[in-house]
Amino acid sequence: MRKMPxxxxxxxxxxxxxxxxxxxxVLLVILIFATRGT
Amino acid sequence: xxxxxxGLSEDWLSVWIGLLVFVLALGLLAGADxxxxxxxxxxxxxxxxxxNPVSKAYSGxxxxxxxxxxxxxxxxxxxxxxxxxxxDLKRFxxxxxxxxxxxxxxxxxxxxxxxxxTTPGDMQKFGISWSLKLTNEGGFILALVAGLVVGNFFPGxxxxxxxxxxxxxxxxxxxxxxxxxxxxxxxxxxxxxxxILFRGLAAIxxxxxxxxxxxYFVARKWFGFSREWAAPLASxxxxxxxxxxxxxxxxIRARPIVPIMVASLVVIFAVVxxxxxxxxxxxxxxxxxxxxxxxMGLAVKTDGAAVASGAIAESLxxxxxxxEGVNYVKGWILGTAAxxxxxxxxxxxxxxxxxxxxxxxxxxxxxxxxxxxxxEIWERFPKFIIGYxxxxxxxxxxxxxxxxxxxxxxxxxxxxxxxxxxxxxxMTFFTIGVMSxxxxxxxxxxxxxxxxxxxCLFGFVIWVGLVISWVFFGGVKPPLAAG
Numbered sequence: 001m002r003k004m005p006x007x008x009x010x011x012x013x014x015x016x017x018x019x020x021x022x023x024x025x026v027l028l029v030i031l032i033f034a035t036r037g038t
Numbered sequence: 039x040x041x042x043x044x045g046l047s048e049d050w051l052s053v054w055i056g057l058l059v060f061v062l063a064l065g066l067l068a069g070a071d072x073x074x075x076x077x078x079x080x081x082x083x084x085x086x087x088x089x090n091p092v093s094k095a096y097s098g099x100x101x102x103x104x105x106x107x108x109x110x111x112x113x114x115x116x117x118x119x120x121x122x123x124x125x126d127l128k129r130f131x132x133x134x135x136x137x138x139x140x141x142x143x144x145x146x147x148x149x150x151x152x153x154x155x156t157t158p159g160d161m162q163k164f165g166i167s168w169s170l171k172l173t174n175e176g177g178f179i180l181a182l183v184a185g186l187v188v189g190n191f192f193p194g195x196x197x198x199x200x201x202x203x204x205x206x207x208x209x210x211x212x213x214x215x216x217x218x219x220x221x222x223x224x225x226x227x228x229x230x231x232x233x234i235l236f237r238g239l240a241a242i243x244x245x246x247x248x249x250x251x252x253x254y255f256v257a258r259k260w261f262g263f264s265r266e267w268a269a270p271l272a273s274x275x276x277x278x279x280x281x282x283x284x285x286x287x288x289x290i291r292a293r294p295i296v297p298i299m300v301a302s303l304v305v306i307f308a309v310v311x312x313x314x315x316x317x318x319x320x321x322x323x324x325x326x327x328x329x330x331x332x333x334m335g336l337a338v339k340t341d342g343a344a345v346a347s348g349a350i351a352e353s354l355x356x357x358x359x360x361x362e363g364v365n366y367v368k369g370w371i372l373g374t375a376a377x378x379x380x381x382x383x384x385x386x387x388x389x390x391x392x393x394x395x396x397x398x399x400x401x402x403x404x405x406x407x408x409x410x411x412x413x414e415i416w417e418r419f420p421k422f423i424i425g426y427x428x429x430x431x432x433x434x435x436x437x438x439x440x441x442x443x444x445x446x447x448x449x450x451x452x453x454x455x456x457x458x459x460x461x462x463x464x465m466t467f468f469t470i471g472v473m474s475x476x477x478x479x480x481x482x483x484x485x486x487x488x489x490x491x492x493x494c495l496f497g498f499v500i501w502v503g504l505v506i507s508w509v510f511f512g513g514v515k516p517p518l519a520a521g
Binding site: 006013016021024 | 233236237239244246248250254255259262267396400401506509510
């Protein structure tokens with residue numbers, strides 16, 4: 001672990017993080033509204 | 039997910055053992071009490087009255103006879119299972135003997151009245167003036183502490199019993215059995231059960247899309263971890279400490295040591311959470327029992343510790359409410375914790391496939407033949423979930439709308455299966471403790487990984503989990519016990 005290479009965040013990693021968070025928040029909001037109806 | 043070199047996986051073995059107990063228990067439906075000899079422990083002040091066979095039909099065995107019969111039966115079944123795993127049978131049988139007896143002695147000790155009694159009426163009945171009010175499930179904590187003592191102060195003994203120190207096998211078997219137990223509850227409260235299943239979807243979104251992304255970012259950006267370390271770490275902290283960390287390590291072609299270190303770290307932190315969170319839940323969420331259950335399933339990141347935390351939180355919260363005159367039906371808080379954790383586990387294979395696709399196509403681009411294959415989704419799927427769903431659905435279908443007499447028989451059958459589930463639980467607690475060798479992990483340089491875990495766990499995993507649990511489970515209450 002001490003010899004770990006330095007690897008800057010690639011654009012594809014930034015995209016993965018951003019899309020995950022965005023999709024997660026949108027889906028949670030949809031689910032909140034859906035559960036209010038159950 | 040441990041797997042022996044060439045034998046059956048622990049995952050599949052847990053399904054077969056769980057289904058064996060489940061089917062034998064259902065013998066009651068045909069009038070055959072096949073498992074009534076299994077030992078159960080009551081709260082006690084006189085040891086001679088502590089143990090009994092679960093069914094009166096076997097009362098002639100006596101408590102000690104039932105305990106020995108339970109040990110011998112489990113020894114035979116588990117050693118046959120060890121043969122299927124291609125484990126060293128002699129070492130397994132000896133190790134299992136130690137695991138069973140230490141675990142069960144801890145359970146008996148935990149049922150001592152001064153530890154377990156929760157109400158003034160029972161204190162009077164047992165003639166005691168004080169009690170820790172842990173319920174008899176405080177025995178889980180004693181088993182865990184016994185395991186931690188063995189793992190950290192008697193490493194030679196821990197190594198000797200290593201072949202039988204398999205918390206994943208024990209908890210997965212217990213979860214298969216839990217399916218039937220929850221099935222009978224769902225059959226009698228279908229609207230509430232449906233509501234919990236629907237709300238459990240939030241756990242999947244939270245674990246995979248929110249936790250994972252944030253942990254990965256924190257590990258990469260703030261702590262400078264390489265992708266090889268950050269991805270398994272994010273999966274371990276967000277999804278499941280053992281299965282997901284190992285699946286992710288395989289998906290991104292990390293060296294084997296990486297997921298093993300991550301899994302070890304998560305197991306340690308799960309133990310710490312197990313010792314703290316159920317008591318915090320009881321202190322602050324006693325009047326929101328389902329929020330507490332969902333929180334355990336969301337915040338504790340190994341199957342064993344998550345379901346175990348649900349069990350302890352349930353016993354504490356039921357006792358707190360009982361002292362206030364509110365008696366909830368047992369099993370709903372634990373069921374919520376298990377449902378939430380199982381929902382999260384279901385998608386491990388799909389998530390590993392997505393990561394494998396991104397890694398092989400965009401990060402470490404590989405030749406066409408070495409790219410992620412769709413079959414990996416099934417390969418990574420936690421198979422014990424099949425057993426859980428099967429026992430749940432079978433009981434639900436048979437019990438739904440059945441005559442009261444049939445429902446009573448199924449309830450009795452699941453009660454017997456549930457007694458085995460508790461024994462597998464106890465062994466899970468003990469073996470989690472045995473595996474948690476703090477000093478060894480520190481020597482391996484796990485400090486930096488632990489720093490990420492502390493920041494993520496206390497920085498947002500626990501709190502976001504609490505908020506989501508509150509939003510989706512707030513105001514949902516377990517049914518009240520009759521009478």
